[in-house]
Amino acid sequence: MDQRFFQLTGTDVQKYSWIIPPDAMIAVGELVVVTDENPGIRYFARVTGIGHDVQSGGFLVHALPIGCTGPDGIFRKPRTMPPLHSPVRSLDTKETLLLRRFMGELEVGYLMSGNQQITTLPVGIPAQALNQHLGIFATTGMGKSNLMKVFCASAINTRKSGILLTDPHGEYATGEPGSPSSRGLVHHPLAPEGLSVFTIRDARIADEYGMKPLQICYNDLSIADLGLVFDLTQSEYEVVNLLLPFQTSDIIDFFVNEQVESLPSHLRTTAYIGNQQDIAQRIRSGSPDALRLVQRQVRTLLDLTSGFVHEKNSSLPEILAALDANKVVLIDIPGISDAAELFILSAISRAVFKEKQHRFIGQGSTGNQGTVLICIEEAQRVLSQRSEKTGIFREIAMEGRKFGLGIGVITQQPKNIDQRVLAQMNTLFVMGLADRQDREIIASSAKHDLRVLDTEIQTLDRGDVIISTIGIPFPVSCHIHHFEAYLDRLWESASGFT
Ligand SMILES: Nc1ncnc2c1ncn2[C@@H]1O[C@H](COP(=O)(O)OP(=O)(O)OP(=O)(O)O)[C@@H](O)[C@H]1O
Known part of the structure; x- marks a missing residue:
């Protein structure tokens, strides 16, 4: 005006x-x-x-x-x-x-007033909002990856909470592949102190950027996650449930080394002579077809993750320590399949949840001073209405807050996310949603009334976002910093040229 x-x-x-x-x-x-x-x-x-x-x-x-x-x-x-x-x-x-004065410490951009960026008014999310769950809703190409990098860069700067992020496209750590001008979080001036990257890339690249090799051991995994990754039949679920009491390393040993067709069924009396007597005994009542399918799925997952899933070595203690130290933890897994990504994100998320829960039970709220945010891209894969497809992620969404654990739901399709999960979110980033039903669902779950901003949401440009969060008493329009330009500013202030 x-x-x-x-x-x-x-x-x-x-x-x-x-x-x-x-x-x-x-x-x-x-x-x-x-x-x-x-x-x-x-x-x-x-x-x-x-x-x-x-x-x-x-x-x-x-x-x-x-x-x-x-x-x-x-x-x-x-x-x-x-x-x-x-x-x-x-x-x-x-x-x-x-x-x-309402703005929090995790800076993401500048306030927009109409078409104008107000560069004297940086917009930031309060760090304490992170355990109260966060949703990022963006149509493809609107600048979601750029936002995630800026958000993590701010978290590295402020060190007020741990953030866990998996990256199956290999774009967050070193920049977008094939784009020489693109940079990544390893180029942040405070990366040596505030960023831990666990990677499946070869040792030469890992060493060059100070990344650690990602290792997941059998007992980090859970057989229950088969349901997250594959569409299981009722009989397969029965087999999975029968297996729940056993160590995953024993279950894997059993399925890798046995031919389930040769197992004595409950109708036959032939003795089983393998290593896993208890498992064999327990699943004798399972349907042979379901057993065969479960065996094939276990073997498929092991094949897909063979580069970093091992019998014994695990990066999880280091990952947990880095999150405790309020670092950004990036799981850099370029080229990995959808199924394998979900499988390991679930394993790491479960470990963080159990650790936080354990401390809460043992020490009360004093044992959980830190906040950790676990981000899930394409979150509709695991937080849809179908509860058998939600695994540990729904547990975190429903219970994580009291342990200081939040979930960052990133999706293009909010209408496909369980509404009970959406209702838990105290921070929403809306980046251009073309679908009316998507906008209505978001507007009805936001802490501020976003319905009146419908025209504004429809006219958002790339990099523009409407943020509704606790601590800021009104929804804020913001233009997200361009990551590379923001990095330059961080370098300038790190070297004293502000
Ligand atoms: N805030 C911004 N300011 C300037 N340019 C931006 C901004 N956000 C994104 N861009 C540019 O827009 C392009 C697309 O951005 P980005 O990759 O972040 O989108 P995306 O939503 O993650 O896309 P996709 O869903 O395809 O992965 C990139 O070239 C990026 O540099």
Whole structure:
């Protein structure tokens, strides 16, 4: 909005409107202040709609009040309203500073007011919001990967919480493959202290970037995760349930070394002579077809993960220690299949959950001072309405908060995420959703009412996001920093040139 004043022509406590001449500029999402001089109240509002005003030939502008401050300077929800003809104008410097005090430490971009970036107002998420779950909803190409890198870069800077992220595209650690100008988190000035990368790349590359080899041992895995990765039949679930009491290393030994066809069934009395007597005894009642399928699936998963799943060695203690030290932990697994990615993310997530739960039970809340966020890309794979497909992730979504453990749900299809999981999320990033049903689902689960921002959500450009989070009393429009430019700034401030 240009600097001229306009006059309020109509209000109710939830909607302001005024008319601007045809040559004046205003954009959806713009922040304005309406002043009521007498009691000294300033009402903050954001433009939600613009239309033609036939009578005056100008534009009729509608805005949503987002808060107000009185003479005491406290920002409140607007329960009063400004009188008719009150002046409407852009924010001044003091008012911009007032909004700045709501921003958290995990900086992601600059506040947008309409089409303008306010570079004096960096937008950040409070670190304490991370154990209260976070959702990132973005149509492909809108800048989700860039956002994740900026978010992790800020976490490396602030070291207020641990973040776990798997990267099957190999783009977060060293930059987008095949794009020489793209950089990754290893290029962060504080990467040696704040980033731990566990990789399946060869030792030469790992050494060059200070990455550690990723190792998962058999007992880190759970047979229950077959249900996460494959579509199991009822009889297969029965076999999996029969196997739950056994160590995964024994289950793997059994399925790798035995031919389940030769097992004595409960109808036959022939003795089994292999190593895993107890397992053989227990699954004798299982359907032979289901046993064969389970065996094939176990072997397939071992083949898919053979480069880093071993009988004994495990990176999990190091991963847990890095998360405890509030580092960003990147599981760099370029080229790995969908199934194998889910299998290991589930193994690591379970280990973090059990550790946090164990400390909570043993030491109460004092044992869980740190916050950890586990991010899941394409989260509809594991958090859909089908509960057998959710495994440890639903447990974290429902119970993690009290142990200091949050889940970061990243998806293009929020309508395919279990609504009970969405309802747990206290921070939402919305990056352009074309599908109306997706937008409605998000709007109804956000802590702020996002329905009125529907036009703004539909007009978001690449890199733009609407953030609704606890700690910031209104939904914020923000342009995410371009990761490489943000890195340059971090390097400048690391070397004292600010
Ligand atoms: N905030 C931003 N500012 C400037 N450029 C951006 C921003 N966000 C993304 N881009 C650019 O847009 C392109 C696509 O971004 P990105 O890869 O992050 O999108 P994406 O949503 O992850 O896409 P996909 O779903 O295909 O992986 C990249 O070239 C990136 O550099």
